[in-house]
Amino acid sequence: MSRSLSLLQQRHSVPSRQLGEPAPDEATLHALLEAAIRVPDHGKLVPFRLIRLQGDAKLRLGEQLATIAIRNNPELSEAKQEKERLRYTFAPLVLVVVARIDSQSKVPEIEQKLCAGNVAYNLLLGAYALGLGAQWLTGWAAYDNEVAAILGLAQHEHVIGFVHLGTPQLDVPDRDRPALADLLSTWTP
Template sequence: MTANHDDLAALNRRRSTPSRQLGEPGPDEAQLETILAAAVRVPDHGKLAPWRFLRVRGDTRLQLGELLAARARERDPQAPEAAVEKDRRRFSFAPLIVAVIARLTPGHKVPEIEQLLSGGAVCFAMLQAAQAQGFGAQWLTGWAAYDPVVLARLGLAENERLLGFMHIGTSNEPAPERDRPDPRDLLSDLSL
C-alpha cells in the first residue's frame, strides 16, 4: 500500500485554534455542507447515524451567551462578575458554532459507548474538514454542555447528549502548537 503523504501531513498539522482568535468570515452554506459531509464519514457501527447538528450563528450566538450568563448566576449567585462575563461572551467570537449532539439508541446491539465514540469521531472530522478549507476551529464543551437547563433550552431529548460546541471561523493569528506525547511512550506489546 502506498502512503499518501499529503493526507498524512494534513493530519499532522491539525491543531485547535482558540475560539477567541476566530472571526469572520465563517464557512458559507456550501463550505458548511462540505464540512458536515466529511464529518458523517466516520465509523458508525450499525449505521445508526447516532448524531445530529445544531447550527448557532448571528445574533443567536449572543442570545446563547445571555442564557449562559443568566444560568451561571442561577447556579452560583456569588459568581464573580468576570466569570459571568466570560460565559456571556463565550459564543461571540467565532461566526459559526455547530453543536454536535449524540442521539443514543438505548438497548440497541451497538453499545451506547460505541454510539458516543462515533459522535466524538464526528467532532474530530469536523475539525479536520474545517482546517482543510482554511478555517480555524476549536471543539469546546464547558459546564453548559452538561447543564440540564441549558440542554433543555437547546432542545435536547432525553436520549441525547451534547458532545461539543464546534467553533469555526477565520483565525486572526496562527494557531498555537503545543507539546505532543511521543507515541512510542504510549505503545506496548501484548504478551499473553
C-alpha cells in the same frame, strides 16, 4: 508522504477567541458537514445530529447561560458572568454536536457516543484541511440539563461538544505533543 497524512500531522486547534470572520460560506459548510458525518457507525444508527449557532443566536444562548450560571452561583463575579455571556460570540459559527443514544440498540452506548465524537473530530480535521480554524469545547453547559432543554435536546440526547469555526486571526503555535514511544507498546502472549 501523502498530503492527507501531512494534514493529520499538522492539525491543531485554534482557540475560539482567535477565530473570526469569515465563517465558511454555505457551499463550503455543506461540503464540510457532508464529510464530517462520514464516520464509523456500528449498526447504522446515525447516533448524532448537529445544531447550528450563528449570528444573534450565539449571544442569546450566552445570555441564557449567564442567567443559569448566576442562578447556580449567585456569587459569580462580573468577569465570569461576562465570560458566560460572550462564550459563543468569538467564532462566527458554532456547531453543537449532539449524541442521540438508542438505549434499545445492541450497540453499546459508548460506541454511539464515540460515533458522535468522531463527527466533532471530523469537523476539526475538515476545517483544518480547508484552511479554517476550529476548536472543540465542552464546559459545564455541555453537561447541564437546563442547557439541554434550551437547545431542544430530547432525554436520550447529550451534547458531545461545541465546535467553534472561523478564520484564524493570527498564527497559533502548535502545543507540545506526547512522544509516541511513551504511548505505544507491543503485546506479546
